[in-house]
Amino acid sequence: MKVAYMIGALERGGTETLLLDTIRQATPEGLDCILIYRKGGAMLSEFIQTGIVIEHLPIQHRIDILYVFRLRRMLLSHRVQIIHAQTPFDAFLAYWAVIGTQISLVLSFHGYDFGWSWFAHRMLKFIVKRTDVNIYVSNHLRNYYVVAYSLSCFDKQKVIYNGINFEKLDVSHSNTFREELGISPPELLMGCIGNFVAVRDQLTICRFLDKLQKSTIDFRFVFVGSRNSSNSLYDDCVKFCRENGLLNRVYFVGSRHDVPRILKNLDAFVYASNHDSFGIAVVEAMAAGVPVFVNDWPVMQEITEGGGAYLYRTKDSDDLLEKIVPFCQNKLSYLDKAKKNASLVKNKYSIHHHVCQVIHLYKSIV
Structure with a gap:
């Protein structure tokens, strides 16, 4: 044919x-x-x-x-x-x-x-x-x-x-990305992958991070994705983090070609969507066995069904905080559940x- x-x-x-x-x-x-x-x-x-x-x-x-x-x-x-x-x-x-x-x-x-x-x-x-x-x-x-x-x-x-070609996720676990950022393995490292374009809502994540730093939880967060000249989302996020004293905890690393390696180094994947039509980054994170927190946009409800992701109310940084705190207090059980669900995600997508x-x-x- x-x-x-x-x-x-x-x-x-x-x-x-x-x-x-x-x-x-x-x-x-x-x-x-x-x-x-x-x-x-x-x-x-x-x-x-x-x-x-x-x-x-x-x-x-x-x-x-x-x-x-x-x-x-x-x-x-x-x-x-x-x-x-x-x-x-x-x-x-x-x-x-x-x-x-x-x-x-x-x-x-x-x-x-x-x-x-x-x-x-x-x-x-x-x-x-x-x-x-x-x-x-x-x-x-x-x-x-x-x-x-x-x-x-x-x-x-x-x-x-x-x-998705999940073979690319089969990389040996390496702490080199944490070493690049100066983060030791015990420290909590969360991240979001996706360019700063209109379909995404990284600013809600920034607002959540500001609330999280006011708690007793220590953390680091990495945004992976390039700045887009057609909107100010990237600049708005950097400005928010600077004004709220987050830049010592939050890293903007730009576009990367080693996403599978980065996923292996994350303790949790956090995502916010305005109107994604699928969510490849979310599926890749679930398939990598990383606990995923994503907003309840209808497509995200659809693609994460049975995949063990945790949904929070769209644009509600307080609700995201409520979902993340139990994870921070019991990280190992969340990681174990995510790894068990990974094979189901790989078969489906x-x-x-x-x-x-x-x-x-x-x-x-x-």
Whole structure:
């Protein structure tokens, strides 16, 4: 089966990582994959290393009508049977390219349409009803789009959870990250992983940390994630911590490529979401056997079910404090429970399970 994956840019992110892991897993499963992208990025070299055919098809100027014809010619030359778009805009371009062919169109939804322009909403309203299948990364995300865009053909709206390559979490335990920060193993180290973007709410965690330092509990906390120039969240968090005397306990280490090693060094993982559509970092933390504290945003309730995570009321730093204090007083029992639940999480959200579901879906529409 020949499948063309279509994506805008190859910058490092959750969508791109999922696509890379999918291709790595799908090729041994007998799927013949090619990748079509419009813009490069930090992950291009990793996609090249998979050995699949990669085509760079940029939009040459703002109104590039000939793009559709170049895309159509490319798909036909590769004898593609399915084109799987990773964004609505890619699906919109692909729709016009496959008219009159036998090529099926699949669109994955990785996030919400919050903050989109009028044109983007109109484009989405057009394309969401014209694909062969839409894939959503959670039930909550599917239900949102079904209601928001009045999708009557429910059979075309499929939920396939994100898949994670858990082999990358199998790193030997090392205290080098604690040593890097000057934190000894007995000290309580908690952390949050995720870039400072609009979908996250690290400021609520900062407010919780201010309350925690006023108790008798000693702790250290690390924020892993890059600053985003489109909002002030990172700067607001640093300012809050500075004004409240937290910078001797709280570390902002930026973007890191050793997240599995960092997870192994944490005693607890704390997360706050505004409107995540899945929560890869939360699942990775549960799979690493780390106690997880996350707000009760509906998607987080969905993905942590049966995974042993502890939910607190969204944006309620006092409720988070109430959930954390018992953990601090009885850390070993929490760690033991988290390790027992890790295997259940790995089975439910493995990349192998994800790819098997995707291939089954492809076979149903070809």
